[in-house]
Amino acid sequence: MGYPHAPHPKETVVLSKYFGEPEARTYAGWVARGGYQGLEQVIGMDRGAIIDLVKASGLRGRGGAGFPAGLKWSFMPTEKRKPHYLCCNADESEPGTFKDREIMRWTPHQLIEGCAIAAYAIQADVTYIYIRGEFTDAYAIMERALAEAYEHGVLGPKAKGPLRDMQMYLHRGAGAYICGEETALMNSIEGRRGNPRIKPPFPAAAGVFGMPTTVNNVETLAAVPHIILRGADWYKGLCRSNPRSTGTKLLSVCGHVRRPGNYEVEMGFPLKDLLYDLCGGMRAGHELKAVIPGGSSVPMLSRDEAEACLLDYEGVVEQGSMLGSGGVIVFDDSVDIVYQVMRLARFYAHESCAQCTQCREGTAWTVRILQRILAGEGETRDLDLLLDVADNMTGKTICVLSDSCAAPVVSGIKKFRSEFEAYLHGARRPAVAVG
Amino acid sequence: MPLHDTKVYEPVFTGTRRERLDEMLSRYPTKRAALLPALWIVQETRGWVSDEAVAEVANELELTAAYVKGVVTFYTMYHQHPVGKYFIQVCTTTPCNICGAEGVVDALLEHTGCGELGATSPDGRFTVIEVECLGACGFATPVLINDEFLETVTPERVPEILERLG
Numbered sequence: 073m074g075y076p077h078a079p080h081p082k083e084t085v086v087l088s089k090y091f092g093e094p095e096a097r098t099y100a101g102w103v104a105r106g107g108y109q110g111l112e113q114v115i116g117m118d119r120g121a122i123i124d125l126v127k128a129s130g131l132r133g134r135g136g137a138g139f140p141a142g143l144k145w146s147f148m149p150t151e152k153r154k155p156h157y158l159c160c161n162a163d164e165s166e167p168g169t170f171k172d173r174e175i176m177r178w179t180p181h182q183l184i185e186g187c188a189i190a191a192y193a194i195q196a197d198v199t200y201i202y203i204r205g206e207f208t209d210a211y212a213i214m215e216r217a218l219a220e221a222y223e224h225g226v227l228g229p230k231a232k233g234p235l236r237d238m239q240m241y242l243h244r245g246a247g248a249y250i251c252g253e254e255t256a257l258m259n260s261i262e263g264r265r266g267n268p269r270i271k272p273p274f275p276a277a278a279g280v281f282g283m284p285t286t287v288n289n290v291e292t293l294a295a296v297p298h299i300i301l302r303g304a305d306w307y308k309g310l311c312r313s314n315p316r317s318t319g320t321k322l323l324s325v326c327g328h329v330r331r332p333g334n335y336e337v338e339m340g341f342p343l344k345d346l347l348y349d350l351c352g353g354m355r356a357g358h359e360l361k362a363v364i365p366g367g368s369s370v371p372m373l374s375r376d377e378a379e380a381c382l383l384d385y386e387g388v389v390e391q392g393s394m395l396g397s398g399g400v401i402v403f404d405d406s407v408d409i410v411y412q413v414m415r416l417a418r419f420y421a422h423e424s425c426a427q428c429t430q431c432r433e434g435t436a437w438t439v440r441i442l443q444r445i446l447a448g449e450g451e452t453r454d455l456d457l458l459l460d461v462a463d464n465m466t467g468k469t470i471c472v473l474s475d476s477c478a479a480p481v482v483s484g485i486k487k488f489r490s491e492f493e494a495y496l497h498g499a500r501r502p503a504v505a506v507g
Numbered sequence: 508m509p510l511h512d513t514k515v516y517e518p519v520f521t522g523t524r525r526e527r528l529d530e531m532l533s534r535y536p537t538k539r540a541a542l543l544p545a546l547w548i549v550q551e552t553r554g555w556v557s558d559e560a561v562a563e564v565a566n567e568l569e570l571t572a573a574y575v576k577g578v579v580t581f582y583t584m585y586h587q588h589p590v591g592k593y594f595i596q597v598c599t600t601t602p603c604n605i606c607g608a609e610g611v612v613d614a615l616l617e618h619t620g621c622g623e624l625g626a627t628s629p630d631g632r633f634t635v636i637e638v639e640c641l642g643a644c645g646f647a648t649p650v651l652i653n654d655e656f657l658e659t660v661t662p663e664r665v666p667e668i669l670e671r672l673g
Contacts, residue, residue, distance in 0.1 A: 243543070
């Protein structure tokens with residue numbers, strides 16, 4: 073449902089069905105709503121069969137990359153020689169994205185069940201749920217739910233069968249966007265600075281503590297119990313456009329719409345309907361200018377592109393961007409694109425872990441050049457300079473934070489060049505003081 | 508630590524806090540992995556992470572103080588100096604920025620008496636900082652006051668919110 077708003081008839085509610093119902097947070101409330109049946113069903117099932125079921129459903133990673141979840145699980149060794157780990161990525165920090173927070177706040181047991189099923193399938197002894205440090209309320213709710221899950225024998229000493237030896241812990245982050253990158257997340261769990269690691273080795277070979285590890289996003293894991301219970305064909309049927317994108321997606325919509333919030337729709341849902349029907353359109357007297365469709369790390373779409381865009385992994389690529397995490401940032405005609413591109417670049421400059429030169433220097437210089445332009449001190453060649461810096465930041469670093477900073481710069485200049493030129497030619501008054 | 512500082516350092520990890528640390532250590536296969544939780548316990552207890560606390564944590568986890576300091580400085584939520592009784596974090600990243608977050612910052616700076624970002628008010632009660640994306644973009648502007656997460660804060664709501672803190 074479109075929490076914090078009433079459900080909209082065009083939504084397809086699966087994960088978000090109980091958002092807004094505090095009773096669903098408790099073990100009893102969750103069981104009364106059909107919870108933990110998926111977990112019950114998988115115990116005793118062949119592990120390979122569980123992974124095949126998830127593969128067949130077409131579930132893809134909801135954290136941003138869209139990698140097939142079942143395939144990722146299948147990379148884990150089938151013959152267990154060392155401890156295996158599952159890490160649930162609840163470090164949700166991508167500007168524009170706030171779906172995992174709602175899953176944890178309203179349906180913590182949905183996530184615990186998904187984690188337990190995944191941990192069982194990949195033979196993980198320990199699951200760490202890595203929650204960003206700022207999510208104080210989500211952490212407290214998850215902590216209570218996990219204690220209840222142990223108490224009722226969902227897992228741990230009071231559980232029966234293979235779940236007896238399963239351990240699940242929350243691990244609190246401490247303020248670092250980069251820890252949402254899976255290898256940085258593992259370093260952070262190990263008590264290190266959150267610097268991403270060079271891949272390979274991939275986590276399934278050598279992950280957290282050097283052991284075989286799978287890292288999945290909250291929304292991905294929360295979808296798993298539903299797939300187990302209702303089957304791969306049902307999940308595959310939740311698709312409006314490209315059959316390679318299946319299931320429902322939680323879309324976090326923020327910025328200049330009348331009803332911001334989370335909306336759950338089938339893959340392939342038109343962005344236009346999301347903006348104008350579900351979210352109630354723009355504020356009075358304003359028109360749509362641009363949309364960043366998948367969290368701040370993806371290229372922005374012009375109004376025409378946005379209105380033609382279908383929201384699935386392929387549909388957004390067709391319009392020149394990416395579905396990413398499903399964080400939809402909406403800009404109306406009041407937005408100064410140059411200023412907002414600078415603001416996004418400032419975010420990445422702040423969050424760069426600084427181990428790669430292209431990122432450490434590139435993000436900082438991008439901010440400085442944009443601030444110079446905004447202060448009315450830019451030169452025409454600054455746009456080429458920005459694009460050149462962006463080119464040097466793309467595809468050249470250990471992780472993609474650097475590429476993410478380049479995305480709004482390149483797409484902003486490409487699609488709204490006249491706004492940049494207005495500052496350069498003195499047609500627009502400086503927006504920031506000379507710094 | 509200045510040479511003339513004769514104040515005796517009271518260890519953090521005693522009593523129930525020692526038990527909590529031991530419980531944390533049981534969750535991981537290495538001592539190092541308990542570092543972030545240990546630093547959280549320090550900050551909850553002392554309000555910030557001093558160099559003496561860094562040394563204590565290093566000793567507990569068999570790490571060097573330099574290593575621990577390196578981790579403390581990486582993560583923005585660990586305070587490296589004392590802050591106000593109420594530590595106020597306001598999100599000003601793009602989605603909140605376009606929804607008026609700057610006005611919330613201005614109202615907080617004015618009503619707390621902090622004057623500028625990062626400074627503590629003269630009465631020692633407040634510190635206000637800007638923070639990058641609190642992950643609640645649909646509830647602009649989110650504000651985190653210590654562990655209390657507030658949504659849809661507007662400049663108009665600021666006086667009432669501060670008053671409630673007492």
